[in-house]
Amino acid sequence: MNVKKIILFLLLLVLGFFHLRYLSRTFDWDSCVYALNIQKNRWESAFFNPHHLGFESSGLLYWKWIQSVLKTTDIMFFLRLRILAVSLLFLGFFIWILYRLYEDFFAAILLGLLVQFSQAFWFYSYHNDTPLIHSCLMAVLFLLTLLFLRKGLALKHLALLWCIQLLSIYFHQSNVIHFGIVPMAILLEQKRYFGVKLRLISIYLSTLAIATVLSYLFVGFIILKRGLGPIDEKHFSFWMFLYAAINRWGMSPEEKNYVLFFYRGIGDAFLVFQNVVPKFRVDFSQFYSKTSVAFNLNAAYWLTIIMLGMLNFKSLLRQFKSEIILLTFWLIPSIGFYTWWEGYFFEFWVGTSIALWLLSFYVLKSYAIAILPQFSKSLLHSLFLVMVVLYFLTNFTFSTLPRSVGPKFGYIEGIQGPVLKLADESIYQR
Template sequence: MRKISVILILIVLALFHLRYLSQFFDWDSCVYALNIQRNRLESAFYNPHHLGFESSGLLYWKLLQYIYPTTDIMFFLRLRILSFALFFLGAFIWLFYKLYDDFLLAVILALVIQFSQAFWFYSLHNDTPMIHSCLMALLFLFTVYFIRKGLKTGHLFFLWFLQLSSIYFHQSNVIHFGMVPMAILITENRYFGQKMRTIFIYLFTLGAATIISYLFVGFVILKKGLGNPNESHFSFWMFLYAAIDRWGTSVGDKNYIHYFYRGIGDAFLVFQTVIPKFRVDFSNLWAKQSAAFNFHLLFWIFSLGIGFLNFRTLWSQFRTEILIMIFWLMPSIGFYTWWEGYFFEFWVGTTIGLWIFNYYILKSLSFPRLPYFSRSVLHCTYALLCGFYFLTNFTYSTLPRSIGPKFGYVEGIQGPVLKLAEEKIYNR
């Protein structure tokens, strides 16, 4: 019955999303679609930051055209992202229920994640954040699940493949190398020497596979060289964005607190983009235009504050999860704040992790002698948050972007973008 319920929930979500599928076109989504449309390996592997995104998209597009010839590439590429997002939500519900034995909570929390701004926006958008972020969340959940099963060799093979896939879909996931090693270290069915050998083998083979993959793509597929330091040089391709002043260590003043505040805020709610200033304003706590955002921020301040004050209980109940989560969330927050923290696309995975962590915090406040009451409080809390996120993000983000084509930054590719926006499927 639970499996049928999950399938029905996913079907309803799929139909709803198809009704309000985004018709928003920006530079990234269009360039990635055009790279696939060119039907050339060189274009599919042009961007080293996500070897698996356009290359798997090209395979998907070839298979789709073999089954159903069409020219509506952007629609079907968005459908690919949506399908993976729905698959993740189904896997999340199943894993969360298996781990914490609360099916209704798993469903509601999955919907809270779904209706968070970053997850919702990028589940309907042909861009890179969704797949690799979901893979990282699955890596965390499966790691915790396998620890409870004893973390056998077969489990490690599965986690190794999952982590390598996440790196292929976004290069930045190499910063999460410590998640599985930490899981190996805290298992109880191995001696310390065995643990260290297993960690070495895991990291060495993962690093070797990653390096060999990049060398193969760079030198064999793209035919890069090591001669003159120009655009055909391997290092220029490998560190493409780092060679452009806009990203990373770009020149100029950087307010990293502001970057984090803006990026993580937009990842949960339409935090800044509705009006040209932040919608949080504690000087007007009950003002109509800012009250919801004020109390949303207060909710997170309260949650994290309670987690700090109640850390002993939190640690005793979720020690394994917290130790592994440290190697997921802390590198993400640090790196993405430095890299391009003001773009909410980099916070998709972090918001998933923060919602899971939020559950641990609120769960640690439960009353052992009142289990049903404690569960009801959790269910009601997340149900209210789910409704609030749905109403806000649908009104100000999803609905406007689903009504006719809208354009973000498309400088230099206006012509191809207009052709993508004229897909026949929207006119039927």
């Protein structure tokens, strides 16, 4: 094992112990309902939510395994450990693949820490909820696609990417919007004729669609025993499109301010943007005010990245053509769909925040001075280090630390009794 692998292992170990010390004690509707669905120990309950077939079903298998090893009833604690383990494994993968792609180990570590300490990723690393795993899978899909593209996208590579993409759809239905990433990589690949590329894309997408459809048909008709009779709650289509059928979710008819939804959602994804006080925190008129400076700096950083990217777009595209094209098929569908759906919830911006950190990395690297490579690296590292400190101090102070002192309760109407039992798990009493 080389030195870099040892450093990465020790970093993840330190992060793991730190996260265990400040593991969230927050209980809200989603995290508790998902835990209770698993606790029922029935496949019908594990597949109740159509927009994430893999979340509770894999959670049920995991919970059965935990109970076979350790006789415990502390389900919420161990489900949170599952999410945390995925988070740490992903960070290790993220850092290592970035290092292999760009040969800058320190920048890869700092970028990994920026992802880790962003509000949405950090919060959902501690939370038994759906956003983290499927977002990590999308980032894995993107990075492996880049890595394999450099090697020539062999059929075995495409088979692995196909499995990851199908798994990402199982963990969140909305990931069907990212169907274009791998086909675009096939088009960018140099060694195949155009006709062969089109056939591969056709096979990739059609088999992915068939597998997805058959999976939903099997779960809906066989496991859940839904039918095609009267249009009611037992109808297959009602289950399949549950979150579009019930008005209080994304399809709700009230007037929507999409600009405000995006502003709030993407802001909360990076810093505790709106929840600390009942107003938005960015205020450039008082740039260095104690209540606004961190949020002003964050907004200034991202506005600068957008401006620098636009000013240097030709050079950016020349240096990182594959990365920017594939990122486009990740970012644009994400921003468009999630802003329209429920953009004010930062849970929908976990994956997008990862993609934006990658974009900022490419934009800043496009300004590297060829005759001063070490100087250019030091500037990039210094800026990322400042942002790591800013994110850690702000999100730890206003989000992670308060949520670790508990238990604390969000919206739990109708399930108060079971939630209080979850909150009173024995492991917290030791």
